[in-house]
Amino acid sequence: MTTSTTEATERAKPVKGDVLLEVKGLQRHFPVTQGIIFQRQTGAVKAVDGIDFTVNVGETLGLVGESGCGKSTTGRLVTRLDEPTGGTITFQGTDITHLSRQKMRPFRRDVQIIFQDPFSSLNPRQTVGTIIAAPFDIQGIKTEGGTKKAVQELMARVGLNPEHYNRYPHEFSGGQRQRIGIARALALRPKLIVCDEPVSALDVSIQAQVVNLLDDLQDDFDLAYLFVAHDLSVIRHISDRVAVMYLGKIVEIAERDELYNHARHPYTHALLSAVPEPDPDSVKRRERIRLTGDVPSPLNPPSGCRFRTRCWKAEDICAEQEPPLLQIGAPGHSAACHFPEERDVI
Amino acid sequence: MTLGATEAQSPEGGLPSDHIAETAEAKQIEGRSLGQIAWARLKKDKLAIASACIIILIIAVAIFAPLIVKISGFGPNEFNQTDASGKSLLDTANGGFPNSGLWGSGMSKEHWLGIEPQTGRDIFARLVYGTRTSLLVALGGTVLAVLIGTVVGMVAGYFRGWVDTLLGRLMDIMLSFPSLLLIMALTPVVADRAKDMFGVEDTNALRMGVLMFVLGFFGWAYLARIVRGQTLSIREREFVDAARSLGAGPAYVIFKQILPNLLPTLLVYTTLLIPSYITAEAGLSFLGVGVKEPTASWGKMISDASNWYEVDPLYLFFPGLALFFVVLAFNLLGDSVRDALDPRAGRS
Amino acid sequence: MFRYTVRRLLQMVLILWVISVITFFLFWATPANPALLICGKDCTVERIAQVNKDYGFEDPLVVQYGRYMSGLVNPNGRTLGNEGTEIHCAWPCFDRSLQNSLPVWDSIKSSMAPTVWLATGAAVLWLFFGVLLGLMAALRKGKWLDKLSVGLALFGVSFPTLVFGYLLIFVFIVKLQIVPFPDQASSSLLQSNPWDFVQFYILPWCTLALVFAALYTRLTRANMIDTMNEDFIRTARAKGLTERKVVFKHGLRAALTPIVTIFGLDLGGLLGGAVITEQIFSIQGLGKLSINAVLGNDLPVIMGVVLIAAFFIVFANIVVDLLYALIDPRVRLS
Amino acid sequence: ACGGGNDNTGGGGNTGGEGFKGGTMTVYLVDDVEHLDPVRNFVTNSNAIGKLLTRTLTEFKYDGKTKKTELVPDLAEKWESNDGLDEWKFTLKDGLKYEDGTPVKAADIKYNVERGFSPDLSEGSPYPKEMIACQKGYVGPYSPAGNNGGKGCEAITTPDDKTIVFKLQRPVAEFDMVASMKNFSPVPQDKDTKTQYDARPVSTGPYKIQTYTRKKELVLVRNDQWDQKSDTLRNARPDKFVFKFGDDEAVVDQRLIANGTADASSFSFSGVQPQNLPKTNSANVKDRVIEGADQCRRYIAFNQQKPLLKNQKLREALYYGLDRVAYQTARGGERLAAIVDSVVPEDMKGYEADTIFQAPPAGDKAKAKALLTEAGYKGEKLTLGTADSGLAVKAAESAQQAWKAIGINVDIRKIPGDNYYSTQQNDASASDLITAGWCPDYPSIASVVAPVLGPDTTSATPKAAQNNYGRSLVGFDKFKAVQLVKDKDQAVKDWSALYKEIMQTAPLVPTVKDLNVYVLGGNIDSAFPDPNTGGIPDLTQIGLKKAS
Amino acid sequence: MSNTAVEEVPPNKATGRAFLEVDNLQVRFPTDDGLVRAVNGLSFKLERGKTLGIVGESGSGKSVTSLAIMGLHKGSRAQVEGEIWLDGNELVSMRAEEMRRLRGTEVSMIFQDPLSAMHPFYRIGDQLVEAYLVHNDVSKAVARKRAIDLLERVGIPSPDKRYSDYPHQFSGGMRQRAMIAMSLMCDPKLLIADEPTTALDVTVQAQILDLMNDLQKEFNSAIIIITHDLGVVAQMAEDLVVMYGGRVVEAGAVRDIFYRPEHPYTWGLLGSIPRITGGGGRLKSIKGAPPSLINLPTGCPFHPRCDFREYATDGSCTGDVPELLQIGATAHAARCHIPSEKRKQLFIEQIKPNL
């Protein structure tokens, strides 16, 4: 374990197309408690309520959905920052759902996370050098030429001036900060990076820089991304496959173009049609579906199909029976709906 | 995205990576931490510098008290009822206040700030030694309070759950104590207990130790609450998650990630706690539960002098002024430190 | 809200109970022999034994504690003294003083009035001046009025109560003779004429209020400046409200909310005795009672005052929380 | 004699009994009175006020002009003792009444003495318990078991309503003086409210309580059932006394010095505070100043229970080393303290100037140092106990400094005032050097020597009395004999000799006596500081010049 | 209802100016670190019934401009220069009190974050009523009725009940609706919406945008919509202003700018947005970061990030600030040293294919 490069070779070499991460029935219920001394549980926020998906080696799975639907929670569960209340997470064949912190250590190198907020994801009291060196520090890894050299290489790779090693995060702009976060995530040559809305907080021009960077890195390092975002355009741009979440459930999952061109779930339809297209003429062309109301509270989600309260196609059965996520249309395309759409949107 | 002014000052873009070229006029700025920025701001703040000077001076006085007193020529506890020639310095027929010097203060070439009524002790020497008492007690109490408060607050905030509940209740209880009253009542008691348990005689050193202990013991809860709140919120910041996702354990997170972010709070709180403890020590000595006789303490001096302010106003004036200045200096410095550390900056 | 209040009250009882335990065991575990104190000037060995027996000082602490608490828990109070000379100590019974064997509750009751007058009067003063000054400073941020207020506040925060109190006496009583020498008889509003009452308290009020007023000036100023930068203030202006309305209806209301909390807690703390001010002006309040008890090792009195003071603090906490919920609709009490 | 040079004759030179009667007199006290219940009233302040409410069998009268104190009959018309001095019979005057008009009976006095045996009312003078031969284990009338089937203490008998007889455990030559203690006053059994009696004692004196608000105010008004003719002691000139509690001494001084109309008929129980002394010399104040001393003497006792202080040379070194001038200055200077050379008051029969040590007021450093070398003192630490109050601490500091100057290391131990004596009386908690003071309960040298230097009469083994802080055991064999001497003059001589003998061993060093300076309101007349009540102006004599 | 003086003399006729005309507006903030030049000579026009979009990166001075129009810089440290003509009144030189009267009636504003923009302690309804009562001498009941009407109009279900809710009890979308209702209380002639949907989910954003469109038709007010999101302006605005470093770099009709952009910055913007219809190709990003407003680059403020500097003809890009020059006969104008012809050519050759 001398250099980061040999490091990478020593570890099981991922083969493109293999399943890297498999999530089954993943659940996260946040207990809602009451009481001052003796707390009792009075309910649960069902942030993630039984979802299944896989991420293959080197691919990008996009995860979209409205605010509060459980995207970040999923990301945090996958990186084991949060303890699942149900289901399993299998990484390269190992069940890591409930591994202890010690046992998790080796996997920490393989799964990394990038956060949304470039301000809160960097410790303002540490220099960039320290921040990017933290993975080596924590994992106790020595690199040839010292940590500093490794860090500077990383900085150069993500487009930061290596001489800025000693600067503090507040001296960087949002986009640069996001690069610092990416460098940190890259340090240990992970196989999977969970990107929790890494570009939502950035200006369009900067957003494009970062998206391009992520693209390049994926190619260079054979990375797989679990890419969380609420912006359907960004997701379309970066993902190989896309999963749509609604209230803690995956309602539809498919290959990218399949999903955008042949969406089956009404919710996906609504989402797609709500995106304002930067093209004055298209406004008239596109069909408009306007959802009413807001996402219901995950504290007590609607019975049956969770989308039925906002769905124009809802019938009695939707309240009684929860539609399973079933394959529909092209292979790998599944949707959870009693009355899937037949037409295409875009 | 809020762009702070400092932010806007570093106008360079991303650096050589695919097509992102370095902007031409990327200015080379020294890597400056928030602490360094604060320090730079502090250095520009004249009031802060002045008060820091006063504080350093006071600390020097406290440390070198014996030397200073050697120069002035009179010990803090020496009675000087007569001068070298045997002439009485006190008007013994009228209650024993100094019969010379400005406003009956006994000020003279020998006794720079006059002498104490009835005993003739040198006020300058007592003032100098009183500095020791004040600072020692205040600093000791502060260190203790900050230490306990930080540890308890961080532990409660980091581990949450039942640990937090337990410590939170403890803080509630500590905060519900009428602390001044208990400090007052407990100082003698604790001194007694210490005597009993450790066989330490109720000396002045013990008394001061007890004062520090009691002040610290009743002072930590408030800070702990603040630290707990901050820890809770810092813990939610994503850089903590980042560290955890790299496999960092609680110790790493607490000491490397959270503690440095608490430092400004702790610093501000410390600079504010010190003057309040200086006042508290003076108050306790004033009330008669402070240090032991004949140890000089400003509060004790004020308490004594309060009987004499009419015939010997300067006796009250000097310790009062000393107390005022030190507290003022610490408060000023505290304000400046807070402003300097405040990212929103700008006192005006 | 109702359930919340009930729960908080229960919690208060719990906290007070814990405090009583801690205080009791802290103090009663002292080596200072209370019997010696009661025994007085001529104290024989037999007499000490007698006192110990009569007062039950030799019983295990737990038993003594139980006896003490029985006077607080039992609505009928408890009986003090020996067979034949027992007196009934009505609820709440805090035992009796070792110094003068009066029931502690009687002393506390009679000392409470001056403290309440002192604290509330000062509170009115500091609240008024503190908020006013802070407000003016905030609205004239950067102007001379602001600088003056900030300076005054800093001065006030740093001015030791000890010195300020004596300064006031010296200037207003002794030198200028604007205020007459204090007369304890005026210390109760119910017994004296209001003018005497005010003259009695005016200097103590000022003394006590100085530090607080200074603190409140700073607090109000800081809060107000923060609040005036809030988005909703911009909204209020965008509606075309007059500046006056913006400041008083929108700004002040939000800026004062945290002050209400702190005010409640400060006042609650002071109701347990403003020791130093009471000592300077020899006001026979709870503070004076407690310092005398401390110097005289009068444990039951100390215990009583501590419990009462703690009660005020905890109670103030509850009141403040409820009040906060009333002011700020975002706070939901459950 | 007491008082300093400008002692004047009580502001106006009126003789007792004459002068204006009436008006309201205001008296300031720092604290509330401790007890008004006669059986608990044993402190100077309360005692002075108690004199207005409570009459005792005998009472001391201080003549402000001749400065003599004499024992006079009060309730008792006459009294006699048996030869053995252990049985005393008192006969009451005629027509004595309580404030409600009911007659005073001898049994009521017996009842009150008995009350004093009750553990809950034990703050009063200890003499009855110590002297009267009640049955063993007697604990007063309230204890159902102890009251002996209603007969109470068998050693006290009341053959009729006007006669009361006390049987004593041992001969007491001065029992008639002891009978001036407030224990020996009547309390009607049906009015007794036990521990609550304190708040509203039934008056036999010229005044009765109108209102009493604890810690605030006590108002006395005339008791119309009191008969001046039966009372040679009390002039009772004002119509009303208002005692105000809680005002700061120094503040009260200022008011009195200012002499505003509101304060013309006022004075304060506390003497002028040192800081206000200079003002007493100004023209408009000078005439209103009276000064007086009391019978109390201060001293520092050397606790011989401590091995180190068993060394006589060390004790002598301490004696010589003390700078009493500094001590005096620390206690407020010449006008507030005077250096004394004996714990026996100078105007008391049996006083003799010190001839043993003849230490100069400022001490004799050379001699002290020499003695110290002889004593073989090697710098061991001694603790000096002092009550925790301003002047006392200052004084202790001055002693500390003086001793330090000759090389003795002294640590000061402050003990809260209320705890002070009990702490020092306890062998285990007493300090090495004990600051103490003693005020004789009645003006006799016996009431100085016995308590300050004598043995514990209740103990079989030779043991120092409670107030013998030096724990000196010298001369204990002689005390019994002296106590038995019947002839009063001979007794005085014997006591004096005994005192001298014991003082040879340097058990203590006398320091100062307190002097008090009072400023009176301009309307006050006939104020004589009474040395028997701590130098406080005698309330039974005081009056106003005119209605205010 | 509105200022009578304004009604008597139709001022736009008197002055010959557009309904809203911003002329050479400058806003600067003195700070500890130096003078922040937030807006540097901004000019644009807007007629009634029209919608103007303003886009630009963060910090380009969009919000500062809107606050200047609202007169909300008055009394702060900000130094405002230039002219703002609204319905015949010049706002920059106007007394604060007069300006106050115009707020709410002539011009009102929808803020980005409706939660922090509403007072947390007052009921939604009362905050609406308050806006009405300052300018209208009517009873509370009347105002209340109007508030409920408007709440209903913006699509809040059972408005009479929700009237007495507090802001925190509303969801994000409802808050923004309430905010819009509040801004419409006095029938303002100009409505400024500063990023009205940035904090909202796409589905809710779509609802709000539809609502605003409908309302404009109904109230015929002029709207300025400020946003980052080119999609939003494409859908909402007729005219567009692209801001960079406190200046307009390109202005014109929406179509002109979307289909015939002439400024490299606009090209960059259009190139960097991923499109929902697009594929996975590389995005065309703008290199570097937005400029510091304290040390604005000399010359064209965009030049450090510009990929087309070499095409500039008249003088270097670093020399002086290019003029905002009209292109052709339309209102289309751009601020660039590259000749218009060249720009057109560059766009067609290099940019358009990648869009």
Ligand SMILES: Nc1ncnc2c1ncn2[C@@H]1O[C@H](COP(=O)(O)OP(=O)(O)OP(=O)(O)O)[C@@H](O)[C@H]1O
């Ligand atoms: N620690 C927690 N305790 C309780 N509830 C939580 C916690 N974390 C998240 N939630 C709730 O779980 C739900 C899902 O949250 P999550 O952050 O995963 O949403 P999201 O899809 O990432 O939303 P956004 O787009 O706003 O980031 C939300 O309703 C949130 O309130």
Ligand SMILES: Nc1ncnc2c1ncn2[C@@H]1O[C@H](COP(=O)(O)OP(=O)(O)OP(=O)(O)O)[C@@H](O)[C@H]1O
């Ligand atoms: N009160 C102020 N004091 C100092 N600088 C200010 C002030 N208000 C705004 N600025 C600065 O002016 C510049 C423009 O700000 P503005 O808020 O108009 O940007 P914006 O275009 O609205 O950006 P965003 O898209 O982030 O809302 C920023 O650099 C900002 O820091």
Ligand SMILES: [Mg+2]
């Ligand atoms: Mg999220």
Ligand SMILES: [Mg+2]
């Ligand atoms: Mg903005």
